Amino acid sequence: MRLSTDQLVFWQHGFFKLNGTIVFTWGLMLLLAVGAKLITRKLSTDMVKRSRWQNLLEIVVTAIEKQIRDVGLKHPERYIGFLGTLFLFVALAALCTVIPGYEPPTGSLSTTAALALCVFVAVPLFGIEEQGLGGYLKTYVEPTVIMLPFNLISELSRTLALAVRLFGNMMSGTMIIAILLTITPFFFPIVMTALGLLTGMVQAYIFSILAAVYIAAATRGRKPKPKPKPKPVSGPPAPAATT
Amino acid sequence: MDSSTIIAVASIATAGLTTGIGCMCPALGEGRAVATALTALAQQPDASATITRTLFVGLAMIESTAIYCFVVSMILLFANPFWNHVIAGAAGAAPK
Numbered sequence: 001m002r003l004s005t006d007q008l009v010f011w012q013h014g015f016f017k018l019n020g021t022i023v024f025t026w027g028l029m030l031l032l033a034v035g036a037k038l039i040t041r042k043l044s045t046d047m048v049k050r051s052r053w054q055n056l057l058e059i060v061v062t063a064i065e066k067q068i069r070d071v072g073l074k075h076p077e078r079y080i081g082f083l084g085t086l087f088l089f090v091a092l093a094a095l096c097t098v099i100p101g102y103e104p105p106t107g108s109l110s111t112t113a114a115l116a117l118c119v120f121v122a123v124p125l126f127g128i129e130e131q132g133l134g135g136y137l138k139t140y141v142e143p144t145v146i147m148l149p150f151n152l153i154s155e156l157s158r159t160l161a162l163a164v165r166l167f168g169n170m171m172s173g174t175m176i177i178a179i180l181l182t183i184t185p186f187f188f189p190i191v192m193t194a195l196g197l198l199t200g201m202v203q204a205y206i207f208s209i210l211a212a213v214y215i216a217a218a219t220r221g222r223k224p225k226p227k228p229k230p231k232p233v234s235g236p237p238a239p240a241a242t243t
Numbered sequence: 244m245d246s247s248t249i250i251a252v253a254s255i256a257t258a259g260l261t262t263g264i265g266c267m268c269p270a271l272g273e274g275r276a277v278a279t280a281l282t283a284l285a286q287q288p289d290a291s292a293t294i295t296r297t298l299f300v301g302l303a304m305i306e307s308t309a310i311y312c313f314v315v316s317m318i319l320l321f322a323n324p325f326w327n328h329v330i331a332g333a334a335g336a337a338p339k
Contacts, residue, residue: 169306175317
């Protein structure tokens, strides 16, 4: 029973192995890059005469930008490159399951660990860019110094949780379909593939939203700056005495 | 009962128990989360976008504990290091 695409080997020469994960990942990268290049060759600002692919891309980009803004990041254009790519890669990896013979590369712990490591490195980078090195390091001792080990452990554990969550969801989808194919072919595997598509999209959204929340927490600082209290106005003005 | 039988029995029983308990408790938690979200939606329908998004994020966090249990079960059944060690020992000892 094949647990992940790591064990599906297309070509091997000594130490170098071209396994399913690598092939499908590069296929997805090719699809994303070539598709984006083709669509954005001739962008038009005309309201009526524009290609439908440009409309599709604009919908996707503005939706991601709105989500990033909702999470609390004030300048989404700085982060949309990273967060948008995360979302598009994981979502496309799940969507392409409709192509026969394809298995999502995110069903391998290597891919999801790599993506989680990207988030693990990106969060301090964005935090240092926003707050400076000293300011960012100070957030680790933020409530008290005793919290330092717990903050460090929480950094590591949420990276691990990101990786295992995505891996578990994708792997369980493909494994359920594989098991059902041997028991009740034709109807239930199709239903489970549809469910796998749904959970794939939800997990893509969750992965990028969690990455956005971690970046927002790092750039904002763990303790939100207290808003300056407005000076208390004196009580309601006494009604003008009418004499 | 030699050690390989004990390892097999322990792996299979633990895998079943892990999946059983590991799917019950997150399901209870998710049920409560959805019920509370529905109550909040009924009280404030115009905040439905925020409530729905927060609900999905919360559900994914709860779901991840169930996924951890599933991954442990799969490891026990299909990638069990103790069983591989026993099999390697048996394969080495048998064709003598």
